[in-house]
Amino acid sequence: MPLKAVILIGGPQKGTRFRPLSFEVPKPLFPVAGVPMVQHHIEACAKVPGMKEILLMGFYQPHEALSRFLVSAQQEFKIPIRYLQEYAALGTGGGIYHFRDQILSGGAEAFFVLNADVCSEFPLQEMLEFRQRHGDAHSFVILGTTANRTQALNYGCIVANADTQEVQHYVEKPSTFVSEIINCGIYLFTPAIFQHIGDVFQRNQQELVLEESSNGWQRAEVIRLEQDVFTALAGSGKLYVYKTDGFWSQIKSAGSAIYASRLYLNQYSKSHPERLAQNKPGGPVIRGNVYIHPTASIDSTAVDHTCVLNTIVGWDSTIGRWARVEGTPSDPNPNDPYAKIDSETLFRDGRLTPSITILGCSVTIPAEVVILNSIVLPHKELSRSYKNQIIL
């Protein structure tokens, strides 16, 4: 069966919680566990038999990093990969609606839609098989996972029939508890979805006419899959949820990039053991899962007595002798199997929430200082210790 995949990569105005990491490189290309964030998606899609083409969709202006990435990914995975640029931010549904002809070209009978800012095991083949068992050739499938009752409120909540797995009710970020099953941002659609999106588009047009466009920025073409489409499809017999126990996490804040890294590194022992660093005599001591880029050098005399914990160190940064660079991990509660990473706000009660320390690119940290729970913007040269601060 011919298949396609669409990866929604957003644009510069989206994903601002990922700053300052996204200052140098667009968020979807930021390395997670050693490879660009979306490469994990592409790899999973390329593995599915029948996959004809992978489309990256977003509203970034085309630029060098993206083009280079597309070229090298095509070479590595031997599958056509294109970037479709939306003319404006069209929402999670508006983009695929706009490019529906491209998606369906070549006779695709079904296609996956994946959000770029999630990290997952990507059980795509399983979703296809699930659809065969539970629905029919026209059913849509949402990938779901279990969250704890409090955190579920931060996601799209899915109420499903226990036997048929049909979605009976869908609410995006409810204020009261609806369900522990949450939307993972990975979907399997058929061409029939465009009919439903089209309906929303028509409705939007009519509403705009009625309101006389009081809000100039509101466009009919901006369509959100979650609020506009899924909510309407729930209970109609067309939408199903495939629940997975595999690892899954959102990557919204810089701190979540470290957690996502860890999840993928764990997976490498099975999927890509060659990517994990091994202990070699005379080399650095490797504990646990570690990825070291082939061009990185870890020299015990150059990394003089520094202690770097829970930190993202930007490209070309240097850290002086005996310096301590430390952040606070925002990992989910390890005792709760369904806990998800907090998409915490930067400030709480007027104070900076302790989180991962981030050094932007080309930051210089002098010797013997401590940098704790701080964010240092790129090209900054520090001269003293800092704690719980954003350094511009």
Add this chain to the structure above:
Amino acid sequence: RRALILVGGFGTRLRPLTLSRPKPLVEFCNKALLLHQLEALRQAGVSHVVLAVSYMSEALGAAMREQEQRLGIRISLSHEKEPLGTAGPLALARDLLAEGGEPFFVLNSDVICEFPFAALARFHRQHGGEGSLVVTRVEEPAKYGVVVSEADTGRICRFVEKPRVFVSNKINAGLYIFSPGILQRIQLRPTSIEKEIFPAMAQEGQLYAMELQGKTLCTVWAARGRSCHAGGCHRGSVPAGFWMDIGQPKDFLTGMCMYLQALRAQHPEKLHSGPGVVGNVLVDPSAKIGANCVIGPNVTIGAGVVVEDGVRIKRCTVLKGARIRSHSWLESCIVGWSCSVGQWVRMENVTVLGEDVIVNDELYLNGANVLPHKSIAESVPEPRIIM
């Protein structure tokens, strides 16, 4: 000649160190506090020292016996059943002190300085009054007993304990010499020498003050119109008579800096030198320091201490038997006896580890005050006490 050292009780301000040892036995610059004082007294011709204690431990008793032998000095014990304050102990030890009819020294056990006992005795003999005390100038006199005295004779006009408004910047250094007549003034009950005895003596013109510095002021400070003071660590000046009340950890470290500086001026051969040693560093011969370390300035390393490779230590005291593991960074800390500090640890801001504390690898301790026998498995990013 005799002397009385006011040892007192539990030394609570110097906890957690004093939870394991009586304060007189805590090593200051690799020598028990009591020993610094006994040696200075011995040099000034004192043959009999009375220790006024309100809590007596076996350790103190054993140490006393050992020092009696070593120094050839007689050490007696005056044990207060109830705390008698700063004057009461003199009454309790009355017989021991009055015997012989000679003036006797009295000192607070917390004081460290270049003890001027001989000069004090001479000064006392010259003016013939009933009591003399040593004064020193400080930047923040309100914490101490403040003295106003006549510049030429040193006779004290006023004595104000912890004044609330500025009176003078000369303070009572806690070192005295008294004629036996003073014992008439003191009864066997809790009495404060500063609040009850001294003001009366000052009124009668019987109390005199000798300045600690003597004649040798450092020229840099003199040019600025200031005298050397006990407020902080000097850089580049040589106080002729340093003074510090080391009863709490912060001041213990400041006093250590001053003592090491005086040692540099008078006995530089006792300080450590070598690769990676910066400034004034005192290292016990039995201690081991690893490769690629940078130690100092102002560090004291006790007996049997092991400092592993790549460690940076500044302004710290490391007590006997402790181990600092590799790549760690310590500034302004006191590491207690037999502690083990892990690898890649950062400790700063007057972190004090009591005896036998274990700090796990890669932690950050900022102003942590850790009680003995604790294991620290989590960082302490802001100052607090760990029980």
